[in-house]
Amino acid sequence: MTALAWLIPVALFLGLLxxxxxxxxxxxxxxxxxxxxxxxxLEDEDEPD
Amino acid sequence: MSVQTAISDARVTTxxxxxxxxxxSLSLAIENMHCGGCIRSVEKTLLAxxxxxxxxxxxxxxxVSVRYDPSICxxxxxxxxLSRSGFRAAPMDxxxxxxxxxxxxxxxxxxxxxxxxxxxxxxxxxxxWSGAGGDMDDTTQSFFHRLSALIALPTVAYAxxxxxxSAFEALRAKRLNMDVPISLAIILATAMSCFQMFTDxxxxxxxAAVTLLFFLxxxxxxxxxxxxxxxxxxxxxLSLQSGLATVVTxxxxxxxxxxxxxxxxxxxxxxxxxxxxxxxxxxxxKSDIDQGLITGESAPVAIAGGDVVYSGTLxxxxxxxxxxxxxxxxxxxxxxxxxxxxxxxxxxxxxxLADRAARIYAxxxxxxxxxxxxxxxxxxxxxxxxxxxxxxVLIITCPCALALAVPAVQxxxxxxxxxSGIILKAADALERLADADWVVFDKTxxxxxxxxxxxxxxxxxxxxxAAAASLAVASSHPYAxxxxxxxxxxxxxxxxxxxxxxxxxxxxxxxxxxxxERLGSPRWCGVKEKSSASLWYRAxxxxxxxxxxxxxxxxxxRETVQQLKHLGFGPTLLSGDREQAVKSMADKAGIExxxxxxxxxxxxxxxxxxxxxxxxxxxxxxxNDAPALAEAHVSMSPATAADITQxxxxxxxxxxxxxxxxxxxxxxxxxxxxxxxxxxxxLTYNTICVPLAMAGYVTPLVAALAMSTSSILVTANAVRLSxxxxxxxx
Numbered sequence: 116m117t118a119l120a121w122l123i124p125v126a127l128f129l130g131l132l133x134x135x136x137x138x139x140x141x142x143x144x145x146x147x148x149x150x151x152x153x154x155x156x157l158e159d160e161d162e163p164d
Numbered sequence: 165m166s167v168q169t170a171i172s173d174a175r176v177t178t179x180x181x182x183x184x185x186x187x188x189s190l191s192l193a194i195e196n197m198h199c200g201g202c203i204r205s206v207e208k209t210l211l212a213x214x215x216x217x218x219x220x221x222x223x224x225x226x227x228v229s230v231r232y233d234p235s236i237c238x239x240x241x242x243x244x245x246l247s248r249s250g251f252r253a254a255p256m257d258x259x260x261x262x263x264x265x266x267x268x269x270x271x272x273x274x275x276x277x278x279x280x281x282x283x284x285x286x287x288x289x290x291x292x293w294s295g296a297g298g299d300m301d302d303t304t305q306s307f308f309h310r311l312s313a314l315i316a317l318p319t320v321a322y323a324x325x326x327x328x329x330s331a332f333e334a335l336r337a338k339r340l341n342m343d344v345p346i347s348l349a350i351i352l353a354t355a356m357s358c359f360q361m362f363t364d365x366x367x368x369x370x371x372a373a374v375t376l377l378f379f380l381x382x383x384x385x386x387x388x389x390x391x392x393x394x395x396x397x398x399x400x401x402l403s404l405q406s407g408l409a410t411v412v413t414x415x416x417x418x419x420x421x422x423x424x425x426x427x428x429x430x431x432x433x434x435x436x437x438x439x440x441x442x443x444x445x446x447x448x449x450k451s452d453i454d455q456g457l458i459t460g461e462s463a464p465v466a467i468a469g470g471d472v473v474y475s476g477t478l479x480x481x482x483x484x485x486x487x488x489x490x491x492x493x494x495x496x497x498x499x500x501x502x503x504x505x506x507x508x509x510x511x512x513x514x515x516x517l518a519d520r521a522a523r524i525y526a527x528x529x530x531x532x533x534x535x536x537x538x539x540x541x542x543x544x545x546x547x548x549x550x551x552x553x554x555x556x557v558l559i560i561t562c563p564c565a566l567a568l569a570v571p572a573v574q575x576x577x578x579x580x581x582x583x584s585g586i587i588l589k590a591a592d593a594l595e596r597l598a599d600a601d602w603v604v605f606d607k608t609x610x611x612x613x614x615x616x617x618x619x620x621x622x623x624x625x626x627x628x629x630a631a632a633a634s635l636a637v638a639s640s641h642p643y644a645x646x647x648x649x650x651x652x653x654x655x656x657x658x659x660x661x662x663x664x665x666x667x668x669x670x671x672x673x674x675x676x677x678x679x680x681e682r683l684g685s686p687r688w689c690g691v692k693e694k695s696s697a698s699l700w701y702r703a704x705x706x707x708x709x710x711x712x713x714x715x716x717x718x719x720x721x722r723e724t725v726q727q728l729k730h731l732g733f734g735p736t737l738l739s740g741d742r743e744q745a746v747k748s749m750a751d752k753a754g755i756e757x758x759x760x761x762x763x764x765x766x767x768x769x770x771x772x773x774x775x776x777x778x779x780x781x782x783x784x785x786x787x788n789d790a791p792a793l794a795e796a797h798v799s800m801s802p803a804t805a806a807d808i809t810q811x812x813x814x815x816x817x818x819x820x821x822x823x824x825x826x827x828x829x830x831x832x833x834x835x836x837x838x839x840x841x842x843x844x845x846x847l848t849y850n851t852i853c854v855p856l857a858m859a860g861y862v863t864p865l866v867a868a869l870a871m872s873t874s875s876i877l878v879t880a881n882a883v884r885l886s887x888x889x890x891x892x893x894x
Contacts, residue, residue, distance in 0.1 A: 131280070134276060134277065148224045151223030154199060
């Protein structure tokens with residue numbers, strides 16, 4: 116049972132980490148244009164602007 | 165990105181220009197941005213301009229957000245640059261800008277938080293159940309319960325807010341809505357679990373409350389996303405409606421300003437081929453005006469000094485200047501849209517399927533829950549037991565089929581329509597389209613392509629065709645354009661010649677060494693003929709050739725009409741055009757039920773009469789159709805339609821094919837079938853589970869699991885729509 120004492124906090128921490136990452140990506144607008152993102156992945160960005 | 169600074173002052177004044185380098189951000193709606201290549205050229209075009217710091221295109225929203233320095237370039241420069249690259253763009257109207265996207269995002273945040281909480285609480289719950297019969301001691305179990313409470317309480321308080329707020333508002337207005345039993349179930353389950361936890365009881369139901377919340381939020385978010393997208397499309401169209409205008413200032417200088425910013429009294433120059441940006445009286449210039457937008461008649465009207473021009477009409481032959489008498493919200497165009505929004509209010513009375521079901525459902529849920537509680541008390545049960553069973557009933561009956569499955573079906577249907585180039589503009593339009601059982605078409609521009617075709621191309625000699633075409637190149641009259649097109653396809657190219665003069669209302673002429681050559685109306689060329697559907701060419705030698713025109717049907721028009729007949733949808737043709745033109749087009753399309761000429765008021769009267777027996781789908785494109793579109797049960801217009809008409813329509817279809825009409829009908833009716841199937845699934849599930857729950861065989865946790873299963877089932881059913889192919893519908 117002692118394993119639980121650190122397993123549960125670790126599990127919760129990882130879960131919260133995932134949640135935080137999602138909320139951050141949402142806030143930074145990564146879900147604003149899903150269609151555009153799909154296309155942008157195909158674009159070569161290596162030409163000098 | 166903030167768009168508050170967007171452009172209520174689209175006109176950049178000198179005061180602005182004098183200000184030192186300042187940054188402004190703005191959203192532009194882009195009409196024809198379809199793929200990754202478009203994104204790139206839009207961004208590159210804008211970034212290449214001096215004074216633009218940042219440009220980021222959004223393909224889903226069909227907009228680009230720009231940060232620029234208003235002292236170096238202004239909105240008009242951005243729009244002009246884009247139009248040179250082939251994109252039609254317009255600044256988003258700051259007044260119409262709302263925070264709908266934020267509402268969307270707010271829901272998604274709540275979905276994420278409740279999803280996280282549901283998963284973690286479930287993790288703890290599963291350990292408790294599997295440990296309960298084995299080696300888990302009471303201390304560990306109680307520790308797990310407290311941990312669950314720690315996760316659940318803030319989650320319920322945060323993620324449950326939309327339901328609590330809506331329920332509170334409903335109760336305050338002395339009504340019941342679906343959010344009342346939902347809130348009741350969540351709050352009771354959470355409160356009851358807290359109580360059980362402190363009395364160290366074995367059962368707590370935090371998992372039930374949070375899972376329920378997660379699924380319901382998922383449905384709300386899908387529903388909201390559909391609305392946001394539909395409204396976004398509608399607002400893009402609204403912005404694209406008003407373009408730019410060239411103002412001539414008192415010192416003779418020309419300045420491009422947004423049509424929104426025009427004021428009465430100003431002098432505006434309209435080049436040939438441009439739309440008139442406001443209502444006004446002509447100061448100078450003679451030209452032909454295409455008033456199709458107002459009258460539905462494609463034949464142009466000649467105008468000269470002192471005549472009145474209306475916003476939205478198209479200047480065809482020569483530049484004109486006019487004085488603005490009414491601009492922006494005061495134009496005839498705006499008045500008509502005002503009339504339309506009044507007509508639309510009648511339609512707003514339409515209640516969505518889910519809302520109608522909820523009206524019956526909500527009281528039933530409360531009665532069942534209360535009956536369970538009272539029943540168990542009456543049979544001598546403990547109040548805790550009675551309340552637990554009542555909560556189970558509330559959770560079981562939670563309307564997931566209503567709250568999740570119907571939005572899921574609609575989102576699937578809307579994205580299926582988007583893929584076919586059909587834009588959904590009102591969230592409830594799909595349901596109304598599924599109800600429709602009669603189709604009324606407009607003729608010009610709807611059943612037909614709205615541009616003429618040359619009938620007697622083969623009967624015209626090559627010499628005359630070439631000569632007529634080189635005159636016609638100078639004009640933007642629809643007949644002239646058709647002549648040029650016919651010459652291009654037959655002769656390969658059309659020569660440009662100097663000295664062509666356009667005489668408004670008559671035609672084109674040119675002095676040659678041998679005399680004058682003319683292309684224009686029969687009278688102008690010295691022919692006695694009344695037909696308005698022809699042009700004549702008179703060579704310098706005096707030889708005359710007729711060019712006869714007719715309208716071209718849209719591709720698939722005949723097939724679409726056949727299909728509609730087969731399905732029992734009518735169809736009917738109502739047109740403002742001459743009787744003969746209407747009859748011949750009706751014959752070609754295979755429509756027996758045609759009426760013409762009818763004016764807009766008669767169209768509405770006809771629709772009103774028909775709507776007593778039928779739910780009507782109106783398909784139209786002209787401004788004269790706009791009130792009829794608003795009057796009909798559901799409406800559709802092609803993307804080539806007058807902008808204001810697109811505003812009135814529930815659906816806008818891109819491309820030339822009329823088959824979009826049957827495709828939209830097919831998808832809408834399939835969506836309705838799926839929604840009804842989902843109701844069926846939900847009903848079956850309730851009939852089995854509710855009696856069990858009332859009898860006390862279901863704990864709140866089992867109820868939550870059963871409810872989740874039914875939610876997943878109905879959602880999976882909804883997603884089937886994405887693979888739906890139209891054409892198999894019989």
